Amino acid sequence: MPSRELLKKAESGDVEAMYQYAQAYSELAKTRDNFDEDIKVVMHWIKKAAELGHAEAQSQLASGLRAYDENEEAFLWEEKAAKQGLASAQFNLAVCYQNGTGTPINYDKQFYWHKKAAENGLTEAKHSVAVCYIIGQGTNPDFEQAVYWLKQAANEGHANAKARLGAFYIQGMGVSANEAKGIALVREAAKLGDERAKEMLEEMGLPQSPPAKSGGCYIATCVYGSYDSTEVLVLRRFRDDVLYRSLFGRIFIRTYYAISPMMVRFFGKYSWFREMWKPVLDKVVNYLR
Secondary structure: OHHHHHHHHHHOOHHHHHHHHHHHHHHHHOOOHHHHHHHHHHHHHHHHHOOOOOHHHHHHHHHHHHOOOHHHHHHHHHHHHHHOOOOOHHHHHHHHHHOOOOOOOOHHHHHHHHHHHHHOOOOOHHHHHHHHHHHOOOOOHHHHHHHHHHHHHHHHOOOHHHHHHHHHHHHOOOOOHHHHHHHHHHHHHHOOHHHHHHHHHHOOOOOOOOHHHHHHHHHHHHHHHHHHHHHHHHHHHHHOOOOOHHHHHHHHHHHHHHHHHHHHHHOOOOOHHHHHHHHHHHHHHHHHH
């Protein structure tokens, strides 16, 4: 139960106390079966705080109004909070302009407020600004700016930003091409659950996780006796520096790692197996050197 002291402060005109009392009462309402009455108390104090200029209260009031489809009034309160510099309200206002919620669609203003929110540190807004630069919505297309904002969002763990940034590195758009870095970013995004990243890896014929290095080059390791042998090192470099850079190379790697462990498990202990593969691998290694 919210403290009586907090209520007294709210009743005496303390704006922050009004907002905090509403938050505390909102938590209390979750534990009771008196929602309709409790929400009236919450909204009473939220609105009083909003009317006295509390930015978080203004944005929260806007969210409550949108829940009841009072979109035009909600827009006005969100705008008040956004103009006070509240990043989450700036982002919400941008979405209103983007979707035409409580106001006509206006992509220029949508971009303006997304960028304001991004500059105030909101990760989702940084991703949205990047998308605007990619598709030219509310601003001119600019891949270099898109990469800048994608990096900002990706460094803060935004999954789709990692996927998009990875694609830019793979294609060399707005940044110097670096396929290995791009694939690593796409894999990070897939690990975070981004569906587009998973689709990209599937289209490239790549597993979601790179093969463990300690388990690679199975047949060569069996033939030469050590994963760290000079010959195996040559083959590993060819795999990482050449094969990974092409679709057919990645398909070959994927097939190899599906088949070779089983071959070594069943036949690696036999000398005939090693003798059969050694001349073949020697020719490949000598050629690559």
